Amino acid sequence: MPETQTATGTWTEKEIRQQPDCWSRSLKNIDNIRQTLDRFLSPLLQKDDLRIVLTGAGTSAFIGDIIAPWLARHTGKNFTAIPTTDLVTNPMDYLNPAHPLLLVSFARSGNSPESVAAVELANQFVPECYHLSITCNEAGSLYKNAVDSDNAFALLMPAETHDRGFAMTSSITTMMASCLAVFAPDRINSNTFQDVADRCQSILASLGDFSRGVFGDKPWKRIVYLGSGGLQAAARESALKVLELTAGKVVAFYDSPTGFRHGPKSLVDSETLVVVFVSSHPYTRQYDLDLLAELRRDGQAMEVIAITAERDPVTDAGPHILLPASREFVDVELAFCFLIYAQVFALTQSLSVGNTPDTPSASGTVNRVVQGVIIHPWQTPGSAS
Structure with a gap:
């Protein structure tokens, strides 16, 4: 490794190191708001036919892939993971209007076009639709829209998890721990997770x-x-x-x-x-x-x-x-x-390899918040099949 390049002082290094503290703080916050959270979730979780879809784009999508199998087995609920990038392009394949839906959206910035569009499409497709937005940015569209919606609950992570480095580090793991604590508090909570x-x-x-x-x-x-x-x-x-x-x-x-x-x-x-x-x-x-x-x-x-x-x-x-x-x-x-x-x-x-970890894409063709996405409006069935 060249002597002029070290991990020390980069945002990426700081954000990797801060993770255990961020997890503890986020789970203690969930303890504090548990009654409010349960008032929103408990009536939904009592619905036998409720679908719980964990979604996000890129790294945020992988949160659902990691935790959905364990949550489904542990809780007996219908958890699945579907990326927003799939929900947006093929809503007709993933959004079933016959079943109530709780869409759990993960996002670091909450400004990715697919994150916002997936929420809107879910509301459009599913008559009985609810949202839990787990995000790291209180200024993001996903968080603000959830705060302003009657069918949504906004869960905000500690401010520093809105990673400034290019790659998601503390953001993914803190959102992951928080979702586990939300749905499986008997097994994952501020006390038990301290071991992790x-x-x-x-x-x-x-x-x-x-x-x-x-x-x-x-x-x-x-x-x-x-x-x-x-x-x-x-x-x-x-x-x-x-x-x-x-x-x-x-x-x-x-x-x-x-x-x-x-x-x-x-x-x-x-x-x-x-x-x-x-x-x-x-x-x-x-x-x-x-x-x-x-x-x-x-x-x-x-x-x-x-x-x-x-x-x-x-x-x-x-x-x-x-x-x-x-x-x-x-x-x-x-x-x-x-x-x-x-x-x-x-x-x-x-x-x-001589990169700058906080901004590794020298060409600028890959960005911290995705760019270049055009969201096309959904056409009423009949105009296309």
Whole structure:
């Protein structure tokens, strides 16, 4: 890494480091407004046919992908994740007027055209439609529209989570933790989640000033993140961070360990780093470890690294990161730990390729708040099929 470039002093570094504190503050705020929040949510959650759709664009969409499977299983409610970028282009495929809808919108700025349009389309398509807007910017359109609407609740994150760096870091994880606390307070709350914050704080402390590579300092040209279930979405977000912060100079991919064998494994070569997020679930974990051992036997990758919460002969047989000691975590909690490593790795890779992490796109063709989107009005059925 060039001596003139360090992580210290960048917004991206600051926003990575502030995450555990932001989570704690946001969840304590949810404790404080719980009665008001429940007055809005409780009547909706009693509807047997309620659909709860978690939505957002880009990184904000991945929040739903990470947490929806666990929320659906834990609460017994109908949670699904659909990106705003899909809702806007194909509302007829995703918005069912026959069922009440609670649209949970995640947004850092709340000004992305798709974020605003998805809310409007949902209201247009679904007669009984409600909104929970979880956002980091009180000046954003998404937040202001929710405050002014009778069918919406606006949940604001701590101000500093409106990340000033290009890549979403504290914004994604704080919105993710907050949504979990909203819908599963018996399991995720300001008390229980402190264990996650403490563990992640220990991870950050172990990484020092971020001057050393999280996974070493080899000259990788591509990286693959692998995870099962909701951890596949964490892998997707991890891959996006590398693409964003290196402006594509390091190519990144993601998949599930089982899916990776079905073609994508072809991309592994002597310049590839593979990182496996190992599940805490004893059943799922078997599949992760099988693929980990296979990749090491193949000997095609430059490095295959496992990140795990517990020791195992398979992980111990090669390069691995063992999370700091804590209580047993479910995968949706482990996702926060894995994302910390991925964020720091992306930051150091950005510096190693000579980028400025806070503004990595020198061409200006990729922007912090997406530009160039034209929202086309929905035409009444009959004019098109």
